[in-house]
Amino acid sequence: MTIMLEDVDEVVRALRTALADEQILTGRGDRYNRARVPAPFPVHRWSERVPDVVVLPTSTEQVAAVVKIANDLRVPVVPRDGGTGLTDGAVPLRGGILIDVKRMNQVHELDLVNRTVTVGTGINMLKLNEYLAPHGLFYPDDPASYPCSLVGGRIGTSGWSLIGARYGHTRDLVMSFDHVLPTGEILHVGDGIGRKVSKSSSGYQLKHLFMGHQGTLGIATRATLKLFPKPEAELSPFWAFDNYDDAYACTGALARAGVATFAGAVLFDEHKVAYLRRDDEAYIPQPTDVRALVCAVMYGWDDEVRAGGKRLFRIAKEHGARYLGDEISEGDWAARHDRYATPLHGRTKDGQVIPMSWHCEDAAINYSHVPSVTRAWHEIVADLRRRTDVFDDWGMFAYTSGSTGVDYLTEIDVGIWEQQLDDRAWGMWVDAKRAIARVALDHGGSISACHGSCREGEVDLVPEELGRGFDVMLDIKRTLDPNNIMNPGKYLLDRAYPEEG
Template sequence: MQYHKITAEDVKELSALIGEANVVADEEKIDMYSRDEVSDKLWEKMPEVVVKPENAEQVSKVIKWANQKIVPVIARGGGTGLAAGAVPLSGGIVLSLEKMNKIIEVDTANLFMVLEPGISTGEVQRTAKEHGLFYAGDPCSAESSFIGGNVATNAGGNRAVKYGTTSRHVYGLEMVMPNGEIVTYGGKNVKDVSGYDVIHLFVGSEGTLGVITKIWLKLMPLPKFVATLLVPFAEMQQAINVVPKIMTAGIVPACLEFMDSESIKASEIYLNKKLPYSDAGAYIICQVDGTTEQQVESEYEIIGKICTDNQALEVFVSDNMASEERIWKARKAYAEALRMISPVYCMEDIVVPVSNIPAALDAIDQIAKRYKCRIPSAGHAGDGNIHCTVLREDRDEHTWHELKDSVLPEIYEVVYKLGGSLTGEHGVGAKRVEAMAKHMSPAQLGVLKSIKDTLDPNHIMNPGKVLLYS
């Protein structure tokens, strides 16, 4: 696709449409929009202009203008993505949703929150809690990622094992389509089968089918009792082998996470706080919640016994908020902690059936040994989502790209042989678009492309992401 290049006159036209204060073309000021949290410079590209609309009507004006001119539009939330999904690889307009940051309504009678996309997920969680309610979505980047980005990538996070990914909590969306039309699907009805399930087509579409401008989120009553267990094991395989046993014990934990030894040590250094059994081969971190103290105690006792019966070194149960926060800080610091070891790395997001996690981790370990590199792992054991991270360390640019080009295809081959997929929650973005094209059948890709081509015939919405076009 041949795209129109933005001119000084175009910047004036955009300023006339949505206000000069909402249009930025100064290179110094737009540099931060050239990347997301992927640390590799391969996935950096300067936008030609950044727009910051204040409402859906302004988003509509920008997209109508871009569709007429054939200019790429890349919607951007908090910029915390790990797939180069919000990077303007074809130039054009980065449409930042940072000014659309209002909570429109908290409906305590129907358990809904209606809000704009530019609010951090942490703020959504806190607002729900202030009303005695609970938003279950909990990515590790909750304090910096935007709820709109969570919806656009169908983010998972620590509580997905019990409460599902973001899609389970989205009951309505207002979207600006690639032609600039504003459409709304769903709302506060918990059941609605009139027409196709368009909402869940847009959830996880990574900005390739339109821009999300309003969201109806389903909330839940706040769990009254919560307990977190930290369980160290001498070896990773011992820890991972206990996961299916927990999941088949008649309990659905709210969270069931794991960290390998390198991740534990890195988090301890990063947080500058001693962690219990930090020389362990692995941690299992498990959280249970419920409406009664008796239920929660019963569940964590069952899980604790399963762990001790299967070679756990110890079972620590958090007995106060401070100890619980300390446990979760260690897990959520994973990405930042690894940057202290290697400022540049390649974090993956593979997912396999839970029973195949041991085989996946063993294969990754063998790949790391074969290529003489380090690939620490942590992730969401309860739903099979593994964040294995290839570290660059002191390799030069050429050697680093050679390493990735060898290691990643082997990891993906293992994952698909085990019945898995190359991304569980971070999205395809640009980073995995070639790999997805390789592992999907032509028929599967054809269905996806027919949807894209119908809704966005000019391919202006986030080109180069999700689907590979020649």
């Protein structure tokens, strides 16, 4: 059974057998800084989620030694990379040891012939691509958190990439990795036992089991990644529409066109356009008859992007699109990694401007259900707004996940007045999150396409979504983590330990 950390000194003494003093942090600031993630939460409860010790290992062996100590002492362990995850995965719910892997950010090997790179999981994609650029190569995992999320966190969440329709998502791009199990043993998993195999039919496909587990099954320490030629051309046209229906039809037609360089299409609805016009200083104002926006993205060699682009422009025109011009298109796409850094504010029902934090709820929804999910989610947030000024609707987008346009990362952005997020408002938000997840399931979708579904409210429906698969999850958790030390309290996995009560 997992115990709360009562004797920090004993743990620190044990950690000193594996780490240097400067790798062990016990200061208040060091611990509080690693207590939360960007998703708004009731800040008056901050002190309930603080680790007791932070460690900064530099190798797989050191991570393994720390985990072994934690397992021997029955102390919780929480892996943390960039701390940008939006489902509270890196939040220590039960104190314990937080393993911050940011010092494991080396490039261990660049294999130009087989087109792979092997890195420590503490590296971010921006730095990695700066290193790769002189070789004419790039690693195309491209979340909006590109400069600040790290390879290990991408593995821990099985992340979603903005250009995934062309290059795949994190699960497709990470070929193999070293992984420390909750008992401290080291395992290598991949598409085949070799580091650089991209297709194998040997045994169970364990790589996928050790991705997207939100740190509940261990810690990835060193990963081998697939590389691509750095694209010569990028095309990212933004088109305006005077109604949602035409924009929706156009998005589907673009995704289904079968253009090889197509990397993704995104549809912004009326609420999103209204929010941008009202409250986003970076938005270049469009005429008021613009009610929806669509962007398509293409990457590749110049000649193929030109040909594919012509086809997509023709499709957009047939659907009534108005091209917004090169400057807006290139600028908006270039800003995809830093739009969330602009000062955030929202409005009360009376139009009063107030500071707000951003949060999003996401689901995987089939194309055919995107409009009805969009309507239902806006209604849930409108209902919240009728009852309190703590929440504001910042609109929705739907973004292709695959090149055939079958399902869309469907996301609603909600402004939250975090200083007013008392227990009552938090309770309302948890109910709303549960209702949002319910709509996704009722439409045959998945609660999360992107961030995971660990947070209060949404997590309640995970057993329903996974069915018998959830029982298998519990069996696996208990087998691999007999003492429930690895990121305890997440994903309802405590149910694997009924004796803990």
